[in-house]
Amino acid sequence: MAVIKVENISKHFGQLKAVDQLSFEVEAGQVFGFLGQNGSGKSTTIRMLLSLIHPSAGNIELFGKSIQKNRAAILEQVGAIIERPDLYPYLSATEHLQLFAKVRKQKVGANRITKTLEQVGLAQRAHDKVQTFSLGMKQRLGIAIALVHNPSLIILDEPTNGLDPQGIADIRALIKHLSIEEGKTVFVSSHLLSEIEQVANQILIIHQGKKMVEGMTKELLDPEKRVVQIKTMDDKQALAILLSGSFSQYILPREEGIFLKLPAHTIPLLNESLVNSGIAVLGIETKNSLEDYFLQITSNA
Amino acid sequence: MWSLIQIELYKIFRRPRTYIAFGAVAALIVVIQLGLKIDGDAYAHFLMKDINDTLTVDGKVLNGYLICYILLQLLLVHVPLLVALIAADMISGEANLGTLRLLFSTPYSRTHWVLAKFIAASIYTILLLIWLAFLALFVSMWIFGTDDLFLMKSNYVVLIEQNDVLWRYVGAFVFASFSLLTVTSLGFLMSSMSNNSIGPIVGTMSAIVFFTILSTLNIPLFNLVKPYLFTTHMNNWKEFFDIKVNINNEAIRGSILNIPKIKTSLWVLTMHIILFVTASVIIIKKKDILS
Numbered sequence A: 001m002a003v004i005k006v007e008n009i010s011k012h013f014g015q016l017k018a019v020d021q022l023s024f025e026v027e028a029g030q031v032f033g034f035l036g037q038n039g040s041g042k043s044t045t046i047r048m049l050l051s052l053i054h055p056s057a058g059n060i061e062l063f064g065k066s067i068q069k070n071r072a073a074i075l076e077q078v079g080a081i082i083e084r085p086d087l088y089p090y091l092s093a094t095e096h097l098q099l100f101a102k103v104r105k106q107k108v109g110a111n112r113i114t115k116t117l118e119q120v121g122l123a124q125r126a127h128d129k130v131q132t133f134s135l136g137m138k139q140r141l142g143i144a145i146a147l148v149h150n151p152s153l154i155i156l157d158e159p160t161n162g163l164d165p166q167g168i169a170d171i172r173a174l175i176k177h178l179s180i181e182e183g184k185t186v187f188v189s190s191h192l193l194s195e196i197e198q199v200a201n202q203i204l205i206i207h208q209g210k211k212m213v214e215g216m217t218k219e220l221l222d223p224e225k226r227v228v229q230i231k232t233m234d235d236k237q238a239l240a241i242l243l244s245g246s247f248s249q250y251i252l253p254r255e256e257g258i259f260l261k262l263p264a265h266t267i268p269l270l271n272e273s274l275v276n277s278g279i280a281v282l283g284i285e286t287k288n289s290l291e292d293y294f295l296q297i298t299s300n301a
Numbered sequence B: 001m002w003s004l005i006q007i008e009l010y011k012i013f014r015r016p017r018t019y020i021a022f023g024a025v026a027a028l029i030v031v032i033q034l035g036l037k038i039d040g041d042a043y044a045h046f047l048m049k050d051i052n053d054t055l056t057v058d059g060k061v062l063n064g065y066l067i068c069y070i071l072l073q074l075l076l077v078h079v080p081l082l083v084a085l086i087a088a089d090m091i092s093g094e095a096n097l098g099t100l101r102l103l104f105s106t107p108y109s110r111t112h113w114v115l116a117k118f119i120a121a122s123i124y125t126i127l128l129l130i131w132l133a134f135l136a137l138f139v140s141m142w143i144f145g146t147d148d149l150f151l152m153k154s155n156y157v158v159l160i161e162q163n164d165v166l167w168r169y170v171g172a173f174v175f176a177s178f179s180l181l182t183v184t185s186l187g188f189l190m191s192s193m194s195n196n197s198i199g200p201i202v203g204t205m206s207a208i209v210f211f212t213i214l215s216t217l218n219i220p221l222f223n224l225v226k227p228y229l230f231t232t233h234m235n236n237w238k239e240f241f242d243i244k245v246n247i248n249n250e251a252i253r254g255s256i257l258n259i260p261k262i263k264t265s266l267w268v269l270t271m272h273i274i275l276f277v278t279a280s281v282i283i284i285k286k287k288d289i290l291s
Helices: A042-049 A073-076 A093-100 A108-119 A135-147 A165-180 A217-221 A236-245 A246-250 A266-274 A290-300 B004-016 B018-047 B064-088 B092-097 B100-104 B110-144 B167-191 B200-214 B222-229 B231-234 B236-241 B257-287
Strands: A002-013 A014-028 A031-035 A059-063 A078-081 A153-157 A186-188 A200-209 A210-216 A223-234 A258-263 A281-287 B149-152 B157-160
Touching: A002 A042, A002 A186, A014 A042, A014 A059, A014 A186, A014 A200, A014 A210, A031 A042, A031 A165, A042 A153, A042 A186, A078 A135, A093 A108, A093 A135, A093 B004, A108 A135, A135 A153, A135 A165, A165 A186, A200 A217, A210 A217, A223 A236, A223 A266, A236 A246, A236 A258, A236 A266, A246 A258, A246 A266, A246 B064, A258 A266, A266 A281, B004 B110, B018 B064, B018 B110, B064 B110, B064 B149, B064 B167, B064 B200, B064 B236, B092 B100, B092 B167, B100 B110, B110 B167, B110 B257, B167 B200, B167 B231, B167 B236, B167 B257, B200 B222, B200 B231, B222 B231, B231 B257, B236 B257
Parallel strands: A031 A186, A031 A200, A078 A153, A153 A186
Antiparallel strands: A002 A014, A002 A059, A200 A210, A223 A258, A223 A281, B149 B157
């Protein structure tokens, strides 16, 4: 079952299209990596998932129900941190968790609060005021707030911001634990592919509000396969030929340029097929890694 | 809903800023009480300078009841500014801090949160008023004692027997709570339209000053709108201290001269509260939370 189902959502701020006809689905139990550069529309999308921003168009379903119509019931099962870890400086870590536990239907006991603080490594500072916390500690507390009521879906927007390498490793381990051990669905956004590729089962790359590419991490990172960009004298014609032939299964959805992800040994066949069809091939560029691919598509778009 | 109100009250009373208003009210009252205790007779003589030749007043003019009246005249103009400090920060302060998105991504609706915040801000306002009443009335009664209340109005004097005064103060404070809740709701409305605290606080204070000037100036154009301005009605707590007289010009115990005026003012203030809070809810419901 799709825990998150987004259909053609758009958000306009005046003339600016922050999100443009974005669609995707997240299956239960997955870690879904939502990638994009700063300002690409990730946080706007996440805010729409949480009904903090009203979409200009499109539908959002969480747990099979419309967020607009079933907001309360849906958000009961969701825990989220959004961008910066903004908290109340005059309250302690424990007080934050007590406060946010209070707005949930199910009772959250003191044991759960203690366990959550241990889970994010804040047990030692449980009673210290947040104004004495570093950015990394605030980020951990933000994650604890998202987890304290034991939600089924966890949405983490840039969760490693401000964390040191050990902190990043801890959060990565926590995400894996939540997914594998506890069966949670985790939707995690970042502008760093290196963070996401280590934890996510599925990746979606967004740029300027539009979906660039989506796929299973294993497939996108499959060493047997190569991401290639074909440059021809007539891209439109070339794409039409590829779509009608056996290479159509390898084509990656892109608005500009032709990208394919295909086994390395088929690259010469691809070239041959295009040449035989009368297409003048200017070049076939192999992308070495998903990181290159990410940079390539986001810088070219 | 009760959980949300508890949360909001908890946050209000954990902030050091909350206690500024309580401290400021206490400081002002204590300073005035001290001044009147030391030099009160001279002040009373000055107050009565126009009638000293024609009227002899027995007893203690400068008693706790009169001190309270003097204090309320002074403070009920300034307390709204202190109320605005908290009320105008209730939503915009959280938007500025970035915590509004945490609250609004919980299962409770924005309407619930806005109403809980308004109720919490109202409880704060009422507590501030109770604090003011305690210091201005009961502490003054303790320091200066009690006697008949002698008030100098613009062209007449009012003398209310001491056992006919206390209930009038209760009425005046209930009325004042409506006045201050109107300010709370105005601050709240300003707060719902902004993502920083300073703008709504200054905006609320400016609106109070602006409308007070309109209410005070006797210009025909302004007279048309005066009956609809909340500032015109905020000071009508004084009506509790205007007493009816019989044909012998003797005060009628337990009477109020102009009850309809009080009722009208309460109605106008209540309508303002409803209007401001409803507008806040609508604005917040439609707002994209970008902070």
